Amino acid sequence: MEDNLTPQETNDSNRIISINIEEQMKTAYIDYSMSVIVGRALPDVRDGLKPVHRRILFAMNELGITHNKPYKKSARIVGEVLGKYHPHGDTAVYDTMVRMAQEWSMRHTLIDGQGNFGSQDGDGPAAMRYTEVRLQRFAESMLEDIEKETVDFTLNFDDSLEEPTVLPTRIPQLLVNGSTGIAVGMATNMLPHNLGEVVDGCIAYIDNREITIDDLMKHVKAPDFPTGGIIWGIDGIRQAMNTGRGRVVLRGKVHVDTKPSGREQIIITEVPYQVNRDALCDKIGSLVIDKTIEGIAHVNNESNQKEGTRIVIDLKRDAVANVVINQLYKFTELQTSYGINNVALVKGRPRTLNLKELIHEFVEFRHEVVVRRAQYELREAQRKAHILQGYLIALDHLDEVIALIRSSATPDIARENLVNAGWGLDEIQAKAILELRLQRLTGMEREKIKEEYDELMKLIASLQELLGNEGLRYDLIKKELTEVKDRFATPRRSEITYLADEMNILDFIAEEDVVITISHLGYIKRTSATEYRAQRRGGRGAIGGKTRDEDYIEHIFVASTHHTMIFFTEKGRCYWLKVYEIPEGEKNSKGRAIQNLMQLPPDDKVRAIIDVANLDDKEFVQSHYIVLCTKKGIIKKTLLEDFSRPRQTGVNAITIVEGDQLLDARMTDGNSEIMMAVKSGRAIRFPEEKVRPTGRGAIGVGGIEVDEDNDEVIGMICVGKDDTSKTVLVVSEKGFGKRTPIDEYRITNRGGKGVKTINVTDKTGPLVGILDVTEKEDLMISCRSGLTIRTGISNIREAGRATQGVKLISLQEGDEIAAITKLDEFEQEAPVTEASADAEPNEIPNSTDEPTGSGENPSTETGTEQ
Known part of the structure; x- marks a missing residue:
C-alpha cells in the first residue's frame, strides 16, 4: 500500500480498509512482544513464577496431588494443564515440570518427582507416561491460603474456568530459585539465593525501611547455587545487588589426593551451575589431546546420584597439580561466569530491580x-x-x-x-x-x-x-x-572467595601461632602450636608427622597465620606464601606437596624460610635485610625491600655457583653479629658490617672457610650486638647439645676458619644445628623418623665450647636428628612428665612438669638441616 493512504480511506466495491503497513507492523509487533513478555518469558516479581509454572502448581493443587498423597502420572498433569489453563505444546509444559523437579536445577525443588528426570550429565528425562509427580511441601507453602480470596483470579483461555493471576506465596521464590527467560527485546537471568539469607534480608528490611543495600548484603551475601561451587570474587555481585545487572564467576570445587603409588589425582566434587559433567570431561580430554593442557594422564567421571559429583583426573608423575588446576579454570567450564539481569514484571510492566527493590516488592505483596x-x-x-x-x-x-x-x-x-x-x-x-x-x-x-x-x-x-x-x-x-x-532453609552450598583487591582477607582469619613443618620430600602443613606438648629434656618425643620410609621432617618453625612466609630454595630462588594459605593438618598428618602451593620446579627444594609480619610496611622493609649463606661458606646480604613484591613464579635471591647450595636465611636490622657453623664442629663470629648489601642477583662473599673434602656449613645465626640474654645452642646428629655464652666466641673477620663450638666424636655425631636462644624459649627437635620433642631451653645447661654437651633426645637405633627450631613460650594444656632413662648422669632434672613460660610473638628463626 502507498504511504499516503489514510486508515479511513475505503474501497467501497471490495470493502477493503487501506492502512499504513508500517503502522500495522509496528502495532502488531508490539502486541506480540508484550504477549511474550507478560504471558510467557518473564516472572512476576511477587511470586517469582512465569504463567506456565503457576498453572502447573495450581492445577496439581486443584487435583489434590499434595506431598502426602500418592504420585500421579506426569502425563495426567500435563493434560490437565493443557486442557484447562495453558493451550500450548505438551513438551513445553513437561519440560517445565521436569526442571521444577531437578535438584541440580532448582535451589529448592517445587515438584517431587518419581522416575527418571534426567541427570547433571545431560541425560534427558523419561517420557511423561513413565514419570510420576506430586507437590513438594515447599510449593504447598506458595499455594497456602489461595482459597481465602488472597489473590485475584482471571478467566482461562476459553472463559470456562478461573485461574490465579499470582500465587499467595509465603516464600520469596524469585530470589530463592531465580529465573531465566528470553522475551522479545529483553531477557532475564536471576540467580538462586539461600532461603535463610533471603528471609533474614526481608526481616531486616521490615525492621528498617531505610536500610542500605550494603547492609542488606550482610544478610543476602551472594547467590547460592544448587550445585555448590566457589564464587570467585564479589565485586560483580555487589554491582548486581545495587543496580540489578552484574556478573558472578563460579568455580568448581576441587582437591588433590595422592594415590598409594605417590602419583597425584585432582578430584572435582562440585561443578558450576548448569555445567554438563560429561561435556566437561570431554572438553578436558580434547584439551589434553591438543596439548593445551599437559600433565593429565586420564579423566574419568565417577559421579552418581547417591554420592554426587566426582570427576577424577589422574596426573602424570612430573605434573604440578596446582598448575593443572589453574589451566582447567582457564580453558574449561570448571570456571564459568554468569550475567545477572534482574528483570521481572512489576504491575504487569518489565523492570530491572536491585536487591532492595526485589525485597520491597515481595514484602508489600505479602x-x-x-x-x-x-x-x-x-x-x-x-x-x-x-x-x-x-x-x-x-x-x-x-x-x-x-x-x-x-x-x-x-x-x-x-x-x-x-x-x-x-x-x-x-x-x-x-x-x-x-x-x-x-x-x-x-x-x-x-x-x-x-x-x-x-x-x-x-x-x-x-x-x-x-x-x-x-x-x-x-x-x-x-x-x-x-x-x-x-x-x-538449608546451609549455604556455594562458598564465597573474596579476591585480594576486594577486601582484607585477614579480617576473616583468626590470628594464632601455628607450627609449620616441611618434610625432606617437600610436604608442607601447618598445625596449631598448642598440639605440641612440652617435654623434659631427654624425652623420647612424639610423632610429629607421618612420613614415608625415605622421608622425614626437615624444617620446623612457628609463625602467625597473618604473616607472610618467604621461601628460599637450594638453587637460590625466592617464593612467597601467606601462612593461612598453607593447608592445615593434624600433627601426625603428612601434609600437602609444596609444588601444589608454589610454582616450584621438581628438581628444586626449600632450604630456608623467613617469617615477615607485613611486607607492605615500607619503613620496615627499607630498614631490614635478608642474610643468606650457602653450604660452601658464601654469605650475602640484600635489602628486604628487594623481596617485598611477591611474584607467582618467584625471583632469583642469590646466584649459586656450581656444586654449591643455598642453606639458610636470616632477617636482620643491619646491626647484628653473624655466626656460621660447619659440620666438623667449628664456628665463626663476625660483624654484619663486614658484608656489604648487594642486589638479588649477586653471588656473595666468603663467610667461613670450609674444607673441600666432607665438611659443609650447617647453619647460621644473627644476634644483636647488645643482646646479652642469648646463648649459642648447638645440637649434634645423635642427640647431644649444649648452650654456650656468645662471648666465648671471639669476633674475627669473615672468611676465617673459626673456633671449636662442640667436641665432635663418634658418640655425638657431626654438628647439625645452631640457634641463638634464651632461657624463656623452647626447643623443638625433629628426627628423620618423624618423631618430635619439645623441651624448655632452661633445661639445657650451659657448657664450654670444647665440650660435647648432654643428651637432648633418646634416639632409636639408626635414627638421626633432622632439624631443630626454637619456639617462643606459650601456655600448654597438657605438659608431659616423661623423662629419659638415657639422660647424662650429671644433668639436673627439671623440678616441675610445667612448660617453661609463655609469650605471644612467634619466632622468626627457621629450622636447620643436615
Missing part, C-alpha cells in the same frame, strides 16, 4: 496477602458468628420455635414466621435454624455452641485489631517468614 486473608477470615467469622447467634436465640425460645415451625405449612412460611416472631432473627439466621439438626437441641450441644460463639468473637476482635494495626501485620509477616526459614 502485606497485601495478609490483609486480604484477614478480611476474608473476618467475613467468614462474622458470618458464622451471626448464625451461631441465631442458634442461641432459637435455643432460648426452643418450645416456641418448635411450635411455630410445626404450625407452618411450608418452609418458606416457617422462615417468614421466625423472622416476624420478634426475637431479632433475620432471613439468614432463620434459614440456618430450619436446617439445624435435632441433635444440636440437647443441653450439651448448647454449651458447645456457646463456646464456639465466644471463640469466634475473640477471633473477630483479634482480626479487627490486626486490620487496624500495620505494625501487627508486619510482625505477623516476620513470624511467618521465620517459620518458612525454620522449615525449609
Whole structure:
C-alpha cells in the first residue's frame, strides 16, 4: 500500500480498509512482544513464577496431588494443564515440570518427582507416561491460603474456568530459585539465593525501611547455587545487588589426593551451575589431546546420584597439580561466569530491580496477602458468628420455635414466621435454624455452641485489631517468614572467595601461632602450636608427622597465620606464601606437596624460610635485610625491600655457583653479629658490617672457610650486638647439645676458619644445628623418623665450647636428628612428665612438669638441616 493512504480511506466495491503497513507492523509487533513478555518469558516479581509454572502448581493443587498423597502420572498433569489453563505444546509444559523437579536445577525443588528426570550429565528425562509427580511441601507453602480470596483470579483461555493471576506465596521464590527467560527485546537471568539469607534480608528490611543495600548484603551475601561451587570474587555481585545487572564467576570445587603409588589425582566434587559433567570431561580430554593442557594422564567421571559429583583426573608423575588446576579454570567450564539481569514484571510492566527493590516488592505483596486473608477470615467469622447467634436465640425460645415451625405449612412460611416472631432473627439466621439438626437441641450441644460463639468473637476482635494495626501485620509477616526459614532453609552450598583487591582477607582469619613443618620430600602443613606438648629434656618425643620410609621432617618453625612466609630454595630462588594459605593438618598428618602451593620446579627444594609480619610496611622493609649463606661458606646480604613484591613464579635471591647450595636465611636490622657453623664442629663470629648489601642477583662473599673434602656449613645465626640474654645452642646428629655464652666466641673477620663450638666424636655425631636462644624459649627437635620433642631451653645447661654437651633426645637405633627450631613460650594444656632413662648422669632434672613460660610473638628463626 502507498504511504499516503489514510486508515479511513475505503474501497467501497471490495470493502477493503487501506492502512499504513508500517503502522500495522509496528502495532502488531508490539502486541506480540508484550504477549511474550507478560504471558510467557518473564516472572512476576511477587511470586517469582512465569504463567506456565503457576498453572502447573495450581492445577496439581486443584487435583489434590499434595506431598502426602500418592504420585500421579506426569502425563495426567500435563493434560490437565493443557486442557484447562495453558493451550500450548505438551513438551513445553513437561519440560517445565521436569526442571521444577531437578535438584541440580532448582535451589529448592517445587515438584517431587518419581522416575527418571534426567541427570547433571545431560541425560534427558523419561517420557511423561513413565514419570510420576506430586507437590513438594515447599510449593504447598506458595499455594497456602489461595482459597481465602488472597489473590485475584482471571478467566482461562476459553472463559470456562478461573485461574490465579499470582500465587499467595509465603516464600520469596524469585530470589530463592531465580529465573531465566528470553522475551522479545529483553531477557532475564536471576540467580538462586539461600532461603535463610533471603528471609533474614526481608526481616531486616521490615525492621528498617531505610536500610542500605550494603547492609542488606550482610544478610543476602551472594547467590547460592544448587550445585555448590566457589564464587570467585564479589565485586560483580555487589554491582548486581545495587543496580540489578552484574556478573558472578563460579568455580568448581576441587582437591588433590595422592594415590598409594605417590602419583597425584585432582578430584572435582562440585561443578558450576548448569555445567554438563560429561561435556566437561570431554572438553578436558580434547584439551589434553591438543596439548593445551599437559600433565593429565586420564579423566574419568565417577559421579552418581547417591554420592554426587566426582570427576577424577589422574596426573602424570612430573605434573604440578596446582598448575593443572589453574589451566582447567582457564580453558574449561570448571570456571564459568554468569550475567545477572534482574528483570521481572512489576504491575504487569518489565523492570530491572536491585536487591532492595526485589525485597520491597515481595514484602508489600505479602502485606497485601495478609490483609486480604484477614478480611476474608473476618467475613467468614462474622458470618458464622451471626448464625451461631441465631442458634442461641432459637435455643432460648426452643418450645416456641418448635411450635411455630410445626404450625407452618411450608418452609418458606416457617422462615417468614421466625423472622416476624420478634426475637431479632433475620432471613439468614432463620434459614440456618430450619436446617439445624435435632441433635444440636440437647443441653450439651448448647454449651458447645456457646463456646464456639465466644471463640469466634475473640477471633473477630483479634482480626479487627490486626486490620487496624500495620505494625501487627508486619510482625505477623516476620513470624511467618521465620517459620518458612525454620522449615525449609538449608546451609549455604556455594562458598564465597573474596579476591585480594576486594577486601582484607585477614579480617576473616583468626590470628594464632601455628607450627609449620616441611618434610625432606617437600610436604608442607601447618598445625596449631598448642598440639605440641612440652617435654623434659631427654624425652623420647612424639610423632610429629607421618612420613614415608625415605622421608622425614626437615624444617620446623612457628609463625602467625597473618604473616607472610618467604621461601628460599637450594638453587637460590625466592617464593612467597601467606601462612593461612598453607593447608592445615593434624600433627601426625603428612601434609600437602609444596609444588601444589608454589610454582616450584621438581628438581628444586626449600632450604630456608623467613617469617615477615607485613611486607607492605615500607619503613620496615627499607630498614631490614635478608642474610643468606650457602653450604660452601658464601654469605650475602640484600635489602628486604628487594623481596617485598611477591611474584607467582618467584625471583632469583642469590646466584649459586656450581656444586654449591643455598642453606639458610636470616632477617636482620643491619646491626647484628653473624655466626656460621660447619659440620666438623667449628664456628665463626663476625660483624654484619663486614658484608656489604648487594642486589638479588649477586653471588656473595666468603663467610667461613670450609674444607673441600666432607665438611659443609650447617647453619647460621644473627644476634644483636647488645643482646646479652642469648646463648649459642648447638645440637649434634645423635642427640647431644649444649648452650654456650656468645662471648666465648671471639669476633674475627669473615672468611676465617673459626673456633671449636662442640667436641665432635663418634658418640655425638657431626654438628647439625645452631640457634641463638634464651632461657624463656623452647626447643623443638625433629628426627628423620618423624618423631618430635619439645623441651624448655632452661633445661639445657650451659657448657664450654670444647665440650660435647648432654643428651637432648633418646634416639632409636639408626635414627638421626633432622632439624631443630626454637619456639617462643606459650601456655600448654597438657605438659608431659616423661623423662629419659638415657639422660647424662650429671644433668639436673627439671623440678616441675610445667612448660617453661609463655609469650605471644612467634619466632622468626627457621629450622636447620643436615
